[in-house]
Every structure is written in C-alpha cells, then in structure tokens.
Amino acid sequence: MPVVAIIGRPNVGKSTFFNRICKSRQAITDDRPGVTRDRHYGTADWAGHYFVAIDTGGLVPASDEVYEAKVREQAEIAIEEADLVLFMVDARVGPADIDLDIAKLLRKTHKPTLLVVNKSDNDALELDASSFYSLGLGDPFPIASNSGRNVGNLLDLVVAGLPAAEPEEPDSSVLHVAVIGRPNVGKSSLVNRLLGDERLIVADQPGTTRDAIDTELSYNDQRIMLIDTAGLRRAARVKDNIEFYTTLRSIRSLQRADIAAVLVEAPEGITGQDIKIIEQAEQERKGILIVVNKWDLVEKDTHTIDQFTATFHEKARLMSYIPLIFVSALSGQRVTKVLDQLIEIWQERLKRIPTAELNDFLEEVVHARPPAAHRGVFIKFYYMTQTDVAPPTFVFFVNYPEHLDKSYLRYLENRLRERFGFVGNALRLKFNQRVRSKEQH
Incomplete structure (x- = not known):
C-alpha cells in the first residue's frame, strides 16, 4: 500500500487534514509523550484507492532545540518511507521563512511533492495561494481542511500521483x-x-x-x-x-x-x-x-x-x-x-470446510442455543457457506441479521473454532439477509 507523508511547520492544519481523510478508518496513535503530542498513521480510502497517511509533527528545520530535532528526524523518516509528500502551508500567513527551509529540504530529496495551501477558505485566499510559487515546488493547490473545500480534488491528484498497485498474484506455495x-x-x-x-x-x-x-x-x-x-x-x-x-x-x-x-x-x-x-x-x-x-x-x-x-x-x-x-x-x-x-x-x-458439513454444524449450534427474539420477531438461520480463505470467510443467511446481538455472533465464532479449528487466524463472518416470504413476516 502506498505511503503519503503530510509535512509542514507547526499549526498549518496537518492533523485536521489527516483526520478528515482518515475519518472512516482506525488510526494508530502512539500514546507516548515526546516527539509530538500524537503521532498518527491511518489508512485513507479515496474512490477505491487506499494509501497509508502519516501525520508528522510540526517541522522546524533550523532549530537545535531537542524537541524540534526529534520532530525533524521523524519527518525525515516519513519522507524517506513515503511514495508522495504533501507539503502543507498556511494561506492566511503566506510564505514563511520556515516554509522556505522545508521547501529546500524537500527539493534535495527529489520526492514527488504536492504543495498544499491549507486554510484557503474563500475565493480571495485561493487567489493569494499564487504567492507560494516562490517556494519552487510547482503549482500551489488551495484547500480548506476544516470545511472540506477542494479536498476531494486534492485527493484526485494524490491517487493519480501514487504508484500503480501491483497486481496481486500471490504464490500460494x-x-x-x-x-x-x-x-x-x-x-x-x-x-x-x-x-x-x-x-x-x-x-x-x-x-x-x-x-x-x-x-x-x-x-x-x-x-x-x-x-x-x-x-x-x-x-x-x-x-x-x-x-x-x-x-x-x-x-x-x-x-x-x-x-x-x-x-x-x-x-x-x-x-x-x-x-x-x-x-x-x-x-x-x-x-x-x-x-x-x-x-x-x-x-x-x-x-x-x-x-x-x-x-x-x-x-x-x-x-x-x-x-x-x-x-x-x-x-x-x-x-x-x-x-x-x-x-x-x-x-x-487455507482450509476449506464443505458446505454440507457447515450446515450440519449450523443446525446443531442454533438448536443448542437459538438466537433471542427481537421484539417478538423470531430470528431464523437458513444456511451458511465458506466463501473464501486467507482469511477464512463465512457467510450466514438469516431473515433478520440486523437483530443479531454481539454475544450471539461471538457464540457462533467460538463454536466454529471449537469444531473446525482455524488456530491463529482471525475469521471474517458475514450475515446476509435472505429475502423473506410473506408467511415469514
């Protein structure tokens, strides 16, 4: 999966942008105090394209202060690992001396870089973004992370600039x-x-x-x-x-x-x-x-x-x-x-369980512990099948999947493991609704 590093001086809105693009995904946060208040890694999804986003600390290239030196090393690691760098600046402040220092650092890396002018909340600020041409990193791209203004257009550019995903043809041997x-x-x-x-x-x-x-x-x-x-x-x-x-x-x-x-x-x-x-x-x-x-x-x-x-x-x-x-x-x-x-x-x-064996299992475990009724509505399982391996994936067909509680899902998974094993493997269980006839309502 490609990696995108978000780089910039303090308080230009890097974390706001990160939180917006990773909003639907679980981010990994390092709780340890030190280099930055929070260090974020998250998976972003745009139009079916996935990439890892890194939110680095506020970068101050010329500082000898210990805290800022650590941030600088962190940013250098992120840049080294990244396939694409988003260099974020502040439209309201304009090009700052620190921005010039960071731009100089980025030019030396020869990394693909997009210059992102954040806090461009209106048309006037978007026009002012042209002042960032002075950084020598190509066309400035104005956005507003808080409101989402132009963020989608930026993400179009991001995914277009990432390396094409290699076709996955894993060698099963x-x-x-x-x-x-x-x-x-x-x-x-x-x-x-x-x-x-x-x-x-x-x-x-x-x-x-x-x-x-x-x-x-x-x-x-x-x-x-x-x-x-x-x-x-x-x-x-x-x-x-x-x-x-x-x-x-x-x-x-x-x-x-x-x-x-x-x-x-x-x-x-x-x-x-x-x-x-x-x-x-x-x-x-x-x-x-x-x-x-x-x-x-x-x-x-x-x-x-x-x-x-x-x-x-x-x-x-x-x-x-x-x-x-x-x-x-x-x-x-x-x-x-x-x-x-x-x-x-x-x-x-990589193990597959025959469908007939799975349905004998399903009948047995549901009979041993039927799912609780929901407001007088009885939940009925029809059948199950294994649809994939790596990870082992099972689909259950049921009349009201939305009414199954978490404890019953855990019960099914535990019984599935007891019967068939799958040691060391997370299972993927899916519950699909089968079309109900009038008599079943």
Whole structure:
C-alpha cells in the first residue's frame, strides 16, 4: 500500500487534514509523550484507492532545540518511507521563512511533492495561494481542511500521483511472514537465528517496498519469505524515533504478509503497546503467532507458561484463538518450533470446510442455543457457506441479521473454532439477509 507523508511547520492544519481523510478508518496513535503530542498513521480510502497517511509533527528545520530535532528526524523518516509528500502551508500567513527551509529540504530529496495551501477558505485566499510559487515546488493547490473545500480534488491528484498497485498474484506455495513488535524485543535476533540455522536454505530478494529485503528460507520443504528484514537492520540507525520507524515499517510489512509473528518480551510481559500491535494485525485479518522471546531470563516453575498465557487472555479477551510460543532467540531454544507453528497457522488459513458439513454444524449450534427474539420477531438461520480463505470467510443467511446481538455472533465464532479449528487466524463472518416470504413476516 502506498505511503503519503503530510509535512509542514507547526499549526498549518496537518492533523485536521489527516483526520478528515482518515475519518472512516482506525488510526494508530502512539500514546507516548515526546516527539509530538500524537503521532498518527491511518489508512485513507479515496474512490477505491487506499494509501497509508502519516501525520508528522510540526517541522522546524533550523532549530537545535531537542524537541524540534526529534520532530525533524521523524519527518525525515516519513519522507524517506513515503511514495508522495504533501507539503502543507498556511494561506492566511503566506510564505514563511520556515516554509522556505522545508521547501529546500524537500527539493534535495527529489520526492514527488504536492504543495498544499491549507486554510484557503474563500475565493480571495485561493487567489493569494499564487504567492507560494516562490517556494519552487510547482503549482500551489488551495484547500480548506476544516470545511472540506477542494479536498476531494486534492485527493484526485494524490491517487493519480501514487504508484500503480501491483497486481496481486500471490504464490500460494510461499508463506509470507512479517516479524513485528516493539523496539528491542529481539526481532532481528530471531530473524538472524532463523537464517543462521545450517538446515535452512537462504536467499535475499528485493521486496516490493522500497529498500526492503525479503529473505527466503526453506524449512521441511516449505518456502517461507521473511518480509522486510532490511527494515529491522535499518532501525538501528534511527536515533530518537525508533518506535515511529518500526511502527511504520510494521504497517507496510503487514500489508504483504500472510502471518504476523508478533514478538513480545518475556521478562516485561504483554504490554499495552504489544496489544495495539496485535490488534493491528487482527484488523488486517492476518494469521497471528505471538512469540514470547527471552524466555531464558524468566524464573520458571511448572505453571509459568500457563500463567503467562492466562495473563494474555485477560488483557486480550477476544484473542484466545492466537497461540503463544516461548523461545530464546539468543540461545536458539525452541526457535525452529516457531517455523512449525507458522506453517500450521498457514495451513489453517487455507482450509476449506464443505458446505454440507457447515450446515450440519449450523443446525446443531442454533438448536443448542437459538438466537433471542427481537421484539417478538423470531430470528431464523437458513444456511451458511465458506466463501473464501486467507482469511477464512463465512457467510450466514438469516431473515433478520440486523437483530443479531454481539454475544450471539461471538457464540457462533467460538463454536466454529471449537469444531473446525482455524488456530491463529482471525475469521471474517458475514450475515446476509435472505429475502423473506410473506408467511415469514
């Protein structure tokens, strides 16, 4: 998925624009105080074209102040990762010295850039936008993020300027894995341990993401592609925005993965940031394996694994389908078991259940617990079928799908997992209304 970075000095309306274009999507927000008040990544959708938008902090290129230096590094990371840059300025203020400094920085990057003149709330301000030609970045494009004025026209330009989506023809013989997680949990150590195993056949291949290296290995005759191993190595070069960098690379990696191997740190336990990363993988409907690293540093008894697993299930109550594996990347303890588990999750991801078997299941579970009537109206299930794999997708046909409550949907999913498995995979359940005859009203 292409990446668009929104760059500009403080208070030009970058966050307002970001919130408008990502309004229908869940944005990832880094809660940690520091470089910016909020760091936003979100998925924007315009006319069926999707892209990742990055809302960076207010950029002050010439400042030596620590806070602003961190913002500058963050913006540089975003520009480096972006396919297109939106340089936002303020119509009411006109070209400022800081704008000139940012324009100079952008010209050096040779990145495709659109000059966006925000706060152009009326015709007079739109005409004044011509003063921004002095920045040397081409035609200024006036918009007003608050009201939405001209935003649609700008988005037309954005999607036209993004690289064409590559046709997705995934090789079903290759399992694509994104190794993601918080900084310093051992992602690179795990990858290096896997690649250092003499039983594995290794080859580096250019990835579809700029500067990425996708590393292929073979295990038990299964080809496995580790996505963006270059991104893990490059993270070591980032000084103050390591979490910003790794989160952005994780978003990109997830887009191309079948399964996310989410690393967490055993001594620290499952953190709130870990849960956010897992939720992102779940929202993308990827297969998920939680790899609990540094297990050798934990004092253990016979119940330690059960206690750790129970704590995870308490923090993520709706994610009990996700398996955990306990390893030490440093010593190599159980590392190859990670590959065994990934292959099992992938096989489950590609599994199809015959329709006749599904409908026997549906009749049984509905009989065991009929859905509650809604204001005297009885809810009737007719049949179900599996319509897709990766992720496993099931469609239920019912007379009043809008009256099914969430607890009943969870009941159906839980029973579906109990009967058919799908370990490590988020399921997609759809409930379609079947046309009702008069007798059913």
